[in-house]
Amino acid sequence: MQQNHKSLEYEAIIAKIYQALEEDSIDRFRSEFLELHPYDQANIFLNLLKETRLQIYTYLSPDEMAEIIEHFELEDVSEIITEMNPRFAAQIFDELSTDDAVDIMNILERNQIASYLTLMNREEAKEIKNLLHYEERTAGSIMTTEYVVVNQNMTIRQAMLHLRDEAPDAETIYYVFVIDDDKRLVGVISLRDLIISEEDWVVSDVMSERVVYASAGDDQESIAKLMRDYDFLALPVVDFKKHLLGIITVDDILDVMDEEASDDYSKLAAVTDMDRNDLSAIDAAKKRLPWLIILLFLGMITATLIGQFEETIAEVALLAVFIPLIAGMAGNTGTQALAVTVRGIATGDVMSEGAMKRLMRETLTGLITGVICGVTIILIVIAWQGIDQLFLGVVVGVSIMASLIVATIAGSFLPLLMHKLNIDPAVASGPFITTINDIISVIIYFGLATTFMEYLT
Template sequence: VANQRLVEFKEAFLELHSYEQAQIYYDLAPETRHVVIGILTDDELAEVFDALEEEPAAISELLEEMSPRHATHILNKMFTDNVADILGEMDADEVATYLSLMPKDDANELRQLIEYDDETAGALLATEYLAIDPNYTVGEAMQYVKKEANEAETIFYLYVVDEAEQLVGVVSLRDLLTHPDALPITEITNTRVIAAHPADDQEDVAMTMRDYDFMALPVTDHANHMIGIITIDDIVDVIDEEAASDYSGLAGVDVEIVDISPLAAAKKRLPWLIALLFLGMSTASLISHYEALVSQAAILAVFISLITGTAGNAGTQSLAVAVRKIALNEENPLWKVILTEITIGLLIGVITGVTIFLIVGFWKANWFLGLAIGISMMAAITVANLAGSLIPMGMNKIGVDPAVASGPFISTLSDLTSVLIYFSIAQIFLSNFVNQH
């Protein structure tokens, strides 16, 4: 990039939206990036990095291309929620270096932010919010907004904080704009504030903001001291992330990282498959016990995959509904879930069982075989249905993310119970349908 063209480049670059700037910056060769670093101000670079917020690990690598002092200046100009995410990706000594170069207050604030657990409200909060005194007038508040607008992460809400640092109310910019300057701010303050606490689950925060159509939510500690805000753009990312994680859970594979080499992809998928292979081995060894039975009636082998497959499908459906219910916090008492799922299982099982009884009866002209398979199907579906609901519920109770009870796990487990049910029932009916056969 020659000197004249550098000026042109800078001009064109700054015309772009920060998201586009970030994509370009990230795709440059390190040497070119070095040149770009030289022509952009710290504020401009901070904006580029803020737009890369979804990739904190990438930012931490980009920062290593600069001197620690320069990098610290940029971090100081970024939003604190993003800075905390980036520091969270670094080694302890790197973090110490950056923090030591910062003003003491900023460093302390960040030290506290890094402490919050992942996937909580604390991990999402930024401290760049607009706080006003309860004694302000509308006009004074407006002056304050104008002064601070460029520093704040959002200007749509002003948080009314008293001298004890406690959050006492919220004023919307819309109300500020539509009321006369002389009016005391208390007249348009909403004192019924809905706030999150730092330890709140990010999914619950997302649900609240979605339901209330909030653009930002304040975060307070248990003494109602204002700590920071969570903005809607981060919540959009949370909803996306949680959806991908539920989806990954159901499929038994992490779908978040899609653009990887076949080797890396195989490495990610294999652990689950091999674990399930061993679970599948118990099904195999169970069937192995019935080998003599199969020798007598090879026809039994014909329906193994039909019964395990159908029960597995029913179990997967039931699992998905249960995981969704848990995500929506629509949990019912245990006895009610069991009763409901047994009812659904029996309804589905009876209809599917009768269908297969008729098919097998006509196809093989063997009504006892049809009966054995019909009853097995009904029982296997009911059990799979129950397992599909109870396992994620149980996991949720003991604090494990129910999404890890994947579809493949439920269907492999249901193979085991289905085969057990099938051969037990087949054995009872054996004399009938083998004679007839």
């Protein structure tokens, strides 16, 4: 990757920026710093000491600072905003895209929000207040109100002039949304189409009328899927009367996809809310302990169950040897079935196929993998312990077979059930399903062993 920040050229620029800061030279700082992409500006800014940051606030205008802040991780913003003069911060909020401003407001404290809204430009403050109502992870929470809208009766020339006026503030100008006289969304026209159209044509003749839109309450994950499927760069959000409320742009969708992927991934591994790299060990432990303690108590159920078979074990100690193997295999297949089903639900595949059909298929898959693994283990046990232990081998093999079938069904049934009950199926984590399957497999194993005890001794 030939990225800026690895090149020597880039290192030289950073050195110049530091020097300008040290010598308190506004002009040299601005000429070097503002040449960089805001993402790079953000990275440099976050590595500075607080006193240097305070110095920079006097060098940059609110809109220059706003561009930098749009590239911060949300976790870093609140410290930065709080250390600024509140009036300067309010001016920054005026300049931010409304969707980014709302994201930041959402992590600030109530009285902080109130004071910034009071200091802000009235128009901007009103727009942000409207957006603050939307629930997290919905279309409303990620949309912005800075878009270009034209009336369907305008000519292409009028539309282009309007677009040129609005361009500096708009989040995207590559889609222009078309409304009728009642301000309802009736179409969309791309800048590409505007450019290749004749100037005196009318917008309503050129626009695409079959416009795909979302409602403010739609889940952000389904929006991401929609934009990916249709290759949209922007998607309009409307109310129940089809009035345009805002638009969602593809750059926000990239963040949504990343967030959702991290989220599913952490849940599969039972990490509540992914630890960030700058967490201390204590905070990381705090995030992981709740799950571990739950799993500890679930594990005690397994232990109690095995405790019921203490006598069986005392008689044939060799039985204990296979406990982790059987429990482990059940856990592994369960996790596989779980992952496939959770991803299937996320992509919508499972729903179009039907939950019942899915479950049937997983059962059959469990049967096939169960029989093959079961037969394999019988052969291994005989090879290891000799033909005398044929019965032990059969008990272990049959247990693995039964456990794999049940575990596969459990692994696919649980997320389907949760989805039906409107719970995020990704919450059913790997360790959770593993522990459930531990319990099931131990019951099967010791049930079988106790029943056929006479052949084992």
